Each structure stands twice: as structure tokens, then as C-alpha cells.
Amino acid sequence: MSDGKIRRPRAETPKGFRDYFGPEVTERKAMLDRIAEVYHRYGFDPLETSAVETVEALGKFLPDVDRPNEGVFAWQDEDQDWMALRYDLTAPLARVAAQYRNDLPSPYRRYAMGPVWRNEKPGPGRFRQFYQCDADTVGSASVAADAEICAMLSDVFETLGLGGDYVVKINNRKVLNGVMEVAGLAGDDKAEERGIVLRAIDKIDRLGETGVRALLGAGRKDESGDFTKGAGLTDEQAEVVMGFTSARRDTGAETCARLRELVGSSAVGAEGVAELETMARLLEAQGYGSDRIILDPGVVRGLGYYTGPVFEAELTFEILDEKGRKRQFGSVAGGGRYDGLVKRFTGQDVPATGVSIGVDRLLAALRAKGRVDADTTGPxxxxxxxxxxxxxxxxxxxxxxxxxxxxxxxxxxxxxxxxxxxxxxxxxxxxxxxxxxxxxxxxxxxxxxxxxxxxxxxxxxxxxxxxxxxxxxxxxxxxxxxxxxxxxx
Amino acid sequence: MSDGKIRRPRAETPKGFRDYFGPEVTERKAMLDRIAEVYHRYGFDPLETSAVETVEALGKFLPDVDRPNEGVFAWQDEDQDWMALRYDLTAPLARVAAQYRNDLPSPYRRYAMGPVWRNEKPGPGRFRQFYQCDADTVGSASVAADAEICAMLSDVFETLGLGGDYVVKINNRKVLNGVMEVAGLAGDDKAEERGIVLRAIDKIDRLGETGVRALLGAGRKDESGDFTKGAGLTDEQAEVVMGFTSARRDTGAETCARLRELVGSSAVGAEGVAELETMARLLEAQGYGSDRIILDPGVVRGLGYYTGPVFEAELTFEILDEKGRKRQFGSVAGGGRYDGLVKRFTGQDVPATGVSIGVDRLLAALRAKGRVDADTTGPxxxxxxxxxxxxxxxxxxxxxxxxxxxxxxxxxxxxxxxxxxxxxxxxxxxxxxxxxxxxxxxxxxxxxxxxxxxxxxxxxxxxxxxxxxxxxxxxxxxxxxxxxxxxxx
The missing domain is CATH 3.40.50.800 (Anticodon-binding domain)
Structure with a gap:
């Protein structure tokens, strides 16, 4: 401070980033180690790709982002090629599956744990670097692979001491596509409408039935006054779609029966229902009852790239939100089948399915339940x-x-x-x-x-x-x- | 491939980066877990900073790099501030120690394990992303902290099954500064010469005595014909410096006696020898004999920022190099005291000391010795x-x-x-x-x-x-x- 002219660097974590100290690191590591044990027991092998990918390889699969560079941290290398920090663990897997396709076992079961980066506006609890923990099977077209992922997810929660406090919900995009066919939304020229319908249904927990109906129809003005364009469906069409979201019945068999009615004569819809039935049968054979894994047509997942089964894990216990109101803890993991990601590189169909666990949310849940298992005693x-x-x-x-x-x-x-x-x-x-x-x-x-x-x-x-x-x-x-x-x- | 106009993305790891599969990930994790156990037992707490730092906070401490952005991957954020991937784990620690100085315990013992990034020309076995594994004590001026780091390093090797195959070498920069004083290289106007001397001595293993003497004198032309400027020392001056590098004797006491002769009446030199003696005494009291930790004036470490004790761990067993010749495995870890890094931010003196383990090299050593401890059986x-x-x-x-x-x-x-x-x-x-x-x-x-x-x-x-x-x-x-x-x- 003696010399006013010296400009010292600011000692600050960059905006949107954070530091993790002692117990935070130890507790997360303990949780990830236990998850890795389950993944390992299921035959999944670890894969660690570099944090940096070419923008070309990453593609534009970041949800709700249309331009290649938006949402990622990117720079040009010495050859003027664009590089970027990975925004998830799926895009690098697709690149690896294509690059090493002649050397990797097929099917290739891999898990990955590590940070990902998003160049988004930071907010409370929303950081630009956060952990993901994924498991995927590349090269299996069988829904047995999807069922296995769901069973594994269930085992993860049991291992972490959350037995009775979670449910894994399964649905199938083909069923939704069948329902859209019935509603008159088939065909390439209706792709935009289908996208709007998909995202609308995905928001049902937040917007409620009224909000979703508005988005299916003319559109919706939110509290801030912003207007979101709707899919322009007639009331009859919207009715068909809404029937899908509320098709869940007491048992998986009854739910499937109801879905069969809804998809009518749609071939793809019938295929989706059959896949759901097969998954239910496989999971039952392994002893996963409806207290752990259920069929729920309300789950659609926002990402455009899913092509078949989709799943989501919810924690069912209640916590108090920032305003002191009770609410369910909610979703901590999700995934599904995405058969197109590797094809981007090779032109060949490579079926794949997987799940991603939101590490920070799951750790927050374990803390809320007092299930954190790490020794944080000092020396x-x-x-x-x-x-x-x-x-x-x-x-x-x-x-x-x-x-x-x-x-x-x-x-x-x-x-x-x-x-x-x-x-x-x-x-x-x-x-x-x-x-x-x-x-x-x-x-x-x-x-x-x-x-x-x-x-x-x-x-x-x-x-x-x-x-x-x-x-x-x-x-x-x-x-x-x-x-x-x-x-x- | 049906449509020639479709340009598919290349499925390639970016140049200079690599992917780690199954056993490579498992084996590294097993090694890091065992190292973390030792660090933990010594009272060190984990710290995980984000991969991204402001360029301002990182500073220009990358070895042999003078410009702020050279050697790092950097980009401008939405406010036009420069961000970069960290190039080591010490610079982020200095930022954290300054930023949280009122909240952290003092002294603050922390360890960190994770990738760092260097924007350098890739070469065989030289990657742009690699792991480091550091332990540092910030806020202790006592050489007991330096001795502790050396003892811990020794314990790490013992724990990994490398007992008898390593030696931790200790030296002190103040002794070298004393020797330079004797050689007439004291004073601010001789800083450049001192830097050249430092880097020359650091290269003695690679260049031999003749090469180092050339660098101390007029300069040196390497095999490719490139000329490196020398320090311009007279033969007498060079003799004093070379005497330092070969001052090691059979016992620590004899080495210290020889160093006392060399530093003559230099106060800083005498201080350095006294610090070496204190460290030797503390380590002896804990049972670390000369089979594990020795005083060796040949060790100087290339980095400019060290201010007192410096140390280096070498693996002493032989391996075959790429030409089939036997050679010692060599250095796998190094560190020392750096009292100036936190001061950059706060203007206040904050003494610090620490070590960094080269994770990839250590893992290669464990593999060479068959000491890798990880189950890689398939399902x-x-x-x-x-x-x-x-x-x-x-x-x-x-x-x-x-x-x-x-x-x-x-x-x-x-x-x-x-x-x-x-x-x-x-x-x-x-x-x-x-x-x-x-x-x-x-x-x-x-x-x-x-x-x-x-x-x-x-x-x-x-x-x-x-x-x-x-x-x-x-x-x-x-x-x-x-x-x-x-x-x-």
C-alpha cells in the first residue's frame, strides 16, 4: 500500500465460479466414490476425456441453444480452430465412441464424473462450472440397456441411504410421437410444433395444466410480461396431448393399457408402449417394484435428442423452499435413449442410452437428509x-x-x-x-x-x-x- | 455418406489432449486416493478451485514465460475481462489465500489434486492437460513447515510401495544467494545474471558440467545450433558457483560445514545454512534418515519465485530410455518456499511453502515397478x-x-x-x-x-x-x- 501507483490484482473467484473447501470436497468425493462402486458393479468402465473439445466435435446440442458458440466458453487455437470447454459429458462420449469405434468393446458401458462448463448468466446456486456424473451404454439397441440404467440408478439411491425417498420414472418418446400423430402433428413440416409441445409438457410441474394448455394453444405470457409462442393446437388436439400427460394409472399394466388407447393406430406409438412393457417386465424380474421404479407418461425430458425411453429420478421427501413453503425435493437425475449423437460423426446408426446425475443437487439432498458419509474431523x-x-x-x-x-x-x-x-x-x-x-x-x-x-x-x-x-x-x-x-x- | 455435401464433424481429441480409458483412470485414482490419505493424516484439507481464473489473478508466474497470456488458454468474457484455464495449482492457492484471508485458519494447510492446462507445443508424452497433486502450507514462516512437507513426501513414497527407491533432496535458495554474493553477483542490477545462473545450475543433469560452465560464461550453442546467452561470469566467479553445486558431502553435517565455507561472510548465506541445519535436525527427530531425505546443494529448482528451502524427490531405480540405455527414473516431485505469491494481491508478506507431485510421471514409475494397486478385472x-x-x-x-x-x-x-x-x-x-x-x-x-x-x-x-x-x-x-x-x- 506504500506506493499508490501499484495496481494489485484482485483476489476474486471469477464471476459465476466458486471454490470448494475441505468438507465440501470430502463429502462430494465420498458420494461419487459410492456411486462409482455401483457403476463398476454394473460393468461400467471409467472414461476421462479432456476438458477441452473442438467446437466442431461438441456440436450444438446444448439445450435451448441454437448457435454453435452460445453457452460455451470458446477460443481459437494457434491454427484458428475453435476450441471450447465441454458443456456436458455426453457430447465427449459421442466423440469418443466415434473416434475409437474399432477398438472399444461393443456395447461400450462407460461412466464419467467431472466438471462441465456453461457460459450462462450466473444466478443464486447457478454456477458456470459444476459436476456431472454420467453412465451410458453405447451400441445396444435393446431396451434391456435402458432398463439396466434405471435399475442402476435405483441402486445408487439405495446405496446412498435414500431408500424409500426416491422414485425413478420411465416414459417413452415414441409413445409421445404416437400421440402427436393422433393429434395430427406428424410430418417434417410440424417439427417446430412438436418441439413446442415437448417443451411445454416438460414444464408441467412449474406451469401447471393451465400454463401448459396455453403453450399448446396460442401461447403464454409469463409474470414478467414476456410472451412465449404456442404450438397453435386446437382444443381437440390439446386434449389428446394433455390426455397423454395424465395417463398414469395405479399399475404399470393399467398405464400401458391407457397409453394403447391414446396412441390408437399409430405404429410408432404402439412400438413405444411395447418398449415400456418390456422394460417393466425386465425390471420386475430383477425385483424392482413400483415403490422404486414406475411408468409415468408425465416425464418427457426437454432435450430434443431423445429417441425412445426417457427416465427421471425424483426425490420424494419434502424440504422448505426459500420462502419457507414445503415442496418436494424433485428431480436429481435424468436421461434416456439418444440414437443420433454418434451418427453425427460417422453417418452410421449407433444406438445409445444413458443417465446424468446432478451432483450438486444430489449432495444437497444427502445433506438435507443427514446421509452424508464423510469424516470431517480435524487433526x-x-x-x-x-x-x-x-x-x-x-x-x-x-x-x-x-x-x-x-x-x-x-x-x-x-x-x-x-x-x-x-x-x-x-x-x-x-x-x-x-x-x-x-x-x-x-x-x-x-x-x-x-x-x-x-x-x-x-x-x-x-x-x-x-x-x-x-x-x-x-x-x-x-x-x-x-x-x-x-x-x- | 449418401449426401456428399454433408460435412461431418471430425471425431478427434483436440491436438495435445488425450482421453483416459478404464484402467488408466482407475489406477490414477487409486494412487491419488492413497496420496490424499497421507496428506489428510498430516492435517491438510482439500481445496478445489475452479478451472477458470482471471488472467489478472493468475499473473505471469509460468516458468520461462514473460508475457501474461503466453502459455495459457485464455479468452475474453462478456465484460471483456480476460479469463484463462489455470496452469498450475499454486497460483489459484495464492488467490484463495488472499481472498479468504480473514476466514481461513492460519497457518492454512491445503492439498489439491486436479488437471492443469498449458498452451504449449505438444510433443511425445507432453500434453496440454495433465494432473498435478499439490500440498502447501500458507502462513507459516517456520522451516518446520518445510521439513514437514519433505517428511510427508517421503511418507507418500513409502505408502505407494517405493521405499528404498526414492530420495528427497533438500537445498536452500538463501545459500545460493550467499554464494552469488561471494561471487560478486549481489544487487538489483545483477538480477538477470542471477536468473541465468539459477537456470544453468538447474540444467546440470541434462547439460553436464561443461554445458553449465558455458552458460555461466559466454553462453552455449546447443545441438540444433541455437545460442543461449550466458551470465558472463569470469572463470573465478564460475568456480565459486560450481563449487556450490558439488558441495554435497557424505553426511548432512559435513555438507553444511562445506556450505559455511562457501558462503563466507554473507549474512543471507549463513541464514540459509542455518535453515538447512534446522530442517535436518527436525527430520532426524522424526526418524527420517539419510536413506530417505538428504541435503543436496545440487538441487536449485528452476522457478524464480522460491525464497528459501527448495526440495525435489527423485526415484533412484533405473529404467531403459527410448534408446534402450539405462538411466535413473529421476525427478517426480518438487517444491519449496515462496514467500511472495500472496503479497502480489495483498501487499502483505505471507510466507508459504509447498510441493507439487507430477502425477503422470509418478504413475508411470509405479507401473514400471509393478506397484500399481487397482483392480482392473472385467465383469x-x-x-x-x-x-x-x-x-x-x-x-x-x-x-x-x-x-x-x-x-x-x-x-x-x-x-x-x-x-x-x-x-x-x-x-x-x-x-x-x-x-x-x-x-x-x-x-x-x-x-x-x-x-x-x-x-x-x-x-x-x-x-x-x-x-x-x-x-x-x-x-x-x-x-x-x-x-x-x-x-x-
Missing amino acids: VVVTVMDRDRMADYMAMVGELRQAGIRAEAYLGNPKNFGNQLKYADKRNSPVAVIQGGNEAEAGKVILKDLILGAKIAENATLEEWKDRPAQIEVPRADLVAAVRKMLGQ | VVVTVMDRDRMADYMAMVGELRQAGIRAEAYLGNPKNFGNQLKYADKRNSPVAVIQGGNEAEAGKVILKDLILGAKIAENATLEEWKDRPAQIEVPRADLVAAVRKMLGQ
Whole structure:
């Protein structure tokens, strides 16, 4: 600050990005490790592509984005080719499946976990870098592959301790296409209308039946006054489409029966219903009942590229929203069959299906349910009473670490002892080790139980603590054993 | 290919980047997990910053690069600010330490593992995205922090099974500065010369004494004819500097004594020797002998920003280079004290020290020594003899997975059974499960031991296999138990 002319760089996370500290990293890693175990057991292999792809390879499959570069972070390389950060894990998979098609096993089951980047306006809880966790099967046209993804998703939730708190919902785009045929929306010239219908249905949870009907018809003005163009359907056509979204019945068999009525004579519609029935049968054979996986025609998924089965996992427990109102936690994963992505590169049909888990949302759900499984205890802190005896303190720390106990010596300026205890507190340290000159001469160390100390400070009258001293003196030789005991190991 | 006018995107990894498949991902993860365990035991907390930083925050600390944007992937955001992918994990740490200085514990011990990006010319084994694995202590001026980093590095190698195959070498920049003072290279006007000397010494392994002497003097023409400017030292000056690089003696005490002679009356030099002595004493107290950590004045580290202790870890076993010649594996990690990086942001001195492990090189070393610890066995493959009985096959797979056995059904076109076995082979599958119509009627399944089968195929006369059938038939109800037995579980 002495020289006003020096312009120091700002120490700021770039806008829309964030940093993750200690427990946030540990907890996410613990969750992803458990998910990876399930994926592995299902025969999926990890794949890690680079963060950077050519814009050409990424294509324009980002939802709701029409121009190639919109929504991604892109730059030109030394040959003037456009490069970009990947915006999801599916586009790189399609590139890999095409590039290594002669070497990869087919079908190719892969999972991927890692950050993706979106050049979008940041908002509360909306970041420009976030984690995805995907599993896909490339090269299988069988709906057994789709059913397997749904079963795996169910196993993931069970493994994470969310049994009874989730449901995986299955639908099929072909059924929707059949319904659109019945409504008179078949043919290439109706592609735009079909897109509007698709996105309208996808918003039913947010807009309600009235909002969706407006979008199916003339259009809808939202609260801000913005107008969204509708699909221009007649009331009769809209009725057919709405019948689809509410076709769910008590059992899968009844739902399928209702869907058969709705798709009428449409061949593609009948094919979709048959696929739903096959998936239901396969899942039943593996013991996945309707408490875990159900058929729900209300699920359509917004992405244009799905071609057959689509699925979505919802967490069914309630949380309070920002206004204190109860609402269901909602969707944390979704996916489906996309048979066209690899064809972009090779011209050949390569069937594929997969799922993407929203890592941050799922982790938030685990936190809300108290199901986070990660040890975030701090280290035992060996305090420094006498700067000249640092070697003694480091030797204590060395012994503790050798015994597998997380430990460290205080390495700041040791002058103010209060600062050392404040530091231990900030580190969430369970035990502080103290040895001043007197203790050293007597061959002793003092152990302070910081967890117990904190509890006593909270409520000093608690009966249960009265016989447990928050501080003990033990022989130096018993350091490791005594710390272990205090840690309850 | 029907329409010549369609220009398909190329399915290519961008130049200088690569994809990592199955075992490569698994093995790296296993290694990083074990390193993280050591870091954790030492009290270090994980930190994950975003891949993107402002160019302003990154600064120009990339080695051998003078202009801000050179060597990084950078672009302008919507406000015309320059953003870039991080080129190491130290620059983001300095930004975090400045940004959160009021909230972080001090000292702040953190580790970070993740990719970094360099916009450099790719070459063989040289990629534009690679992993680093760092641990740093910010806010401790004590060389106990430097000693701790060295001890931790030693523990990492022991944990990875490289005991006896590595050595951590310690030196101190202040000693080198003292030697430069003696050689008449003190003062701001000699900064360029000092930089050249530093980089010259750092290259001694590659250039030999003659090459280094050339760089200390008039300069050096390399094999390609390119000329590198020298520091312009006289022979006497060069002699003093070269004496430093060869000051290593049999014991740390003897080395320190020799260094004391060399730094003569230089105050900073004496300070450096004293720091080396303190570090040696602290490490000895924790039981790190000269078989693991040594003082070696030959180590200087190329980076300009180091201010005190520097260290480097070398693997001492021999491998064959690309020309079949034996050579030591060499350096896999390095670091040191850098007291100026946080000051860039805040103007206040914040002492810091840390180490960075080259993840790819260390993993290559583990592979060379056969110390990779990751299970890369493929899944049990349930083959599909009868497409209509897919539900039965999926039920078998479900049972195996429930029992914790990695398993999958073949989901490709089942028509050609040979393809299914080829697939199992490609997946490195240990067991194939087969059930045709006859077996299904008899309530049986056939299990093929593919690992044994491969061994028999290699050498059919092997005595040891003669009593072990490569294929058995078991009751369907015994599927899980029989597979488990075949897997040797």
C-alpha cells in the first residue's frame, strides 16, 4: 500500500465460479466414490476425456441453444480452430465412441464424473462450472440397456441411504410421437410444433395444466410480461396431448393399457408402449417394484435428442423452499435413449442410452437428509509452548501420524497460546496436546479434549460429563495410547 | 455418406489432449486416493478451485514465460475481462489465500489434486492437460513447515510401495544467494545474471558440467545450433558457483560445514545454512534418515519465485530410455518456499511453502515397478442364448450384483455367440455364464472360467491345470456361489 501507483490484482473467484473447501470436497468425493462402486458393479468402465473439445466435435446440442458458440466458453487455437470447454459429458462420449469405434468393446458401458462448463448468466446456486456424473451404454439397441440404467440408478439411491425417498420414472418418446400423430402433428413440416409441445409438457410441474394448455394453444405470457409462442393446437388436439400427460394409472399394466388407447393406430406409438412393457417386465424380474421404479407418461425430458425411453429420478421427501413453503425435493437425475449423437460423426446408426446425475443437487439432498458419509474431523493439534523444542513437538506429531492418527504441530507464531487454541477450534480439532517446560521435565504431556470441552461449554450442568475430565496429564510415553482413547478409538 | 455435401464433424481429441480409458483412470485414482490419505493424516484439507481464473489473478508466474497470456488458454468474457484455464495449482492457492484471508485458519494447510492446462507445443508424452497433486502450507514462516512437507513426501513414497527407491533432496535458495554474493553477483542490477545462473545450475543433469560452465560464461550453442546467452561470469566467479553445486558431502553435517565455507561472510548465506541445519535436525527427530531425505546443494529448482528451502524427490531405480540405455527414473516431485505469491494481491508478506507431485510421471514409475494397486478385472458376462429370455438373464445378473459381484448381461445383438465370447475377452471378463434352452429346462447354467481358459490356451500341457475344468455345469440356484468359487472369493 506504500506506493499508490501499484495496481494489485484482485483476489476474486471469477464471476459465476466458486471454490470448494475441505468438507465440501470430502463429502462430494465420498458420494461419487459410492456411486462409482455401483457403476463398476454394473460393468461400467471409467472414461476421462479432456476438458477441452473442438467446437466442431461438441456440436450444438446444448439445450435451448441454437448457435454453435452460445453457452460455451470458446477460443481459437494457434491454427484458428475453435476450441471450447465441454458443456456436458455426453457430447465427449459421442466423440469418443466415434473416434475409437474399432477398438472399444461393443456395447461400450462407460461412466464419467467431472466438471462441465456453461457460459450462462450466473444466478443464486447457478454456477458456470459444476459436476456431472454420467453412465451410458453405447451400441445396444435393446431396451434391456435402458432398463439396466434405471435399475442402476435405483441402486445408487439405495446405496446412498435414500431408500424409500426416491422414485425413478420411465416414459417413452415414441409413445409421445404416437400421440402427436393422433393429434395430427406428424410430418417434417410440424417439427417446430412438436418441439413446442415437448417443451411445454416438460414444464408441467412449474406451469401447471393451465400454463401448459396455453403453450399448446396460442401461447403464454409469463409474470414478467414476456410472451412465449404456442404450438397453435386446437382444443381437440390439446386434449389428446394433455390426455397423454395424465395417463398414469395405479399399475404399470393399467398405464400401458391407457397409453394403447391414446396412441390408437399409430405404429410408432404402439412400438413405444411395447418398449415400456418390456422394460417393466425386465425390471420386475430383477425385483424392482413400483415403490422404486414406475411408468409415468408425465416425464418427457426437454432435450430434443431423445429417441425412445426417457427416465427421471425424483426425490420424494419434502424440504422448505426459500420462502419457507414445503415442496418436494424433485428431480436429481435424468436421461434416456439418444440414437443420433454418434451418427453425427460417422453417418452410421449407433444406438445409445444413458443417465446424468446432478451432483450438486444430489449432495444437497444427502445433506438435507443427514446421509452424508464423510469424516470431517480435524487433526489432533500439538501446541508449541517452547519454540526451541520444535523437534520434540514434531516427534510427537510423527508418532501420532505413524499410528494413523491425523495430527499436526502448530506452525504459526507460537507466542500467543490463546491463538493456538483458537486455531485448533477453527480446525475442528478433537484433541490438543500441550507440553510446557514443567511437563517436559516431568516426562508428561497434557491432553485437552476439545470436543468434550465444547459440550461442557454449551451446558456446564450436564450430568453425563461430570465424571469425564476435559483435560488429563499422561506420561509422554503413553501419548499415542492416551490420544487414541480420548478419540474413542 | 449418401449426401456428399454433408460435412461431418471430425471425431478427434483436440491436438495435445488425450482421453483416459478404464484402467488408466482407475489406477490414477487409486494412487491419488492413497496420496490424499497421507496428506489428510498430516492435517491438510482439500481445496478445489475452479478451472477458470482471471488472467489478472493468475499473473505471469509460468516458468520461462514473460508475457501474461503466453502459455495459457485464455479468452475474453462478456465484460471483456480476460479469463484463462489455470496452469498450475499454486497460483489459484495464492488467490484463495488472499481472498479468504480473514476466514481461513492460519497457518492454512491445503492439498489439491486436479488437471492443469498449458498452451504449449505438444510433443511425445507432453500434453496440454495433465494432473498435478499439490500440498502447501500458507502462513507459516517456520522451516518446520518445510521439513514437514519433505517428511510427508517421503511418507507418500513409502505408502505407494517405493521405499528404498526414492530420495528427497533438500537445498536452500538463501545459500545460493550467499554464494552469488561471494561471487560478486549481489544487487538489483545483477538480477538477470542471477536468473541465468539459477537456470544453468538447474540444467546440470541434462547439460553436464561443461554445458553449465558455458552458460555461466559466454553462453552455449546447443545441438540444433541455437545460442543461449550466458551470465558472463569470469572463470573465478564460475568456480565459486560450481563449487556450490558439488558441495554435497557424505553426511548432512559435513555438507553444511562445506556450505559455511562457501558462503563466507554473507549474512543471507549463513541464514540459509542455518535453515538447512534446522530442517535436518527436525527430520532426524522424526526418524527420517539419510536413506530417505538428504541435503543436496545440487538441487536449485528452476522457478524464480522460491525464497528459501527448495526440495525435489527423485526415484533412484533405473529404467531403459527410448534408446534402450539405462538411466535413473529421476525427478517426480518438487517444491519449496515462496514467500511472495500472496503479497502480489495483498501487499502483505505471507510466507508459504509447498510441493507439487507430477502425477503422470509418478504413475508411470509405479507401473514400471509393478506397484500399481487397482483392480482392473472385467465383469462376469452373462451371455444371451435366447433373446426372448432376456428377463431370465437380467435376473441372473441382478443376483450376482446383489452379491457384490461385478456382472453384466451381453446387450449387443445376441445372434452370433462367438461375438459374445469375443466381447467377454475384450472386457477382460473372468467368467462367462451360459444358459441355452436345454440348460434352462434342466434348471442348470454353464460357467466358463475365462482366465483359466486363457492360461490353458497359452500352454495346454501345464500340469497344474489338468484337474481344473475350464467349464462346469451347476444348478441355476447355485449360480452366485459357483461364480464366487470360480473367482477364488
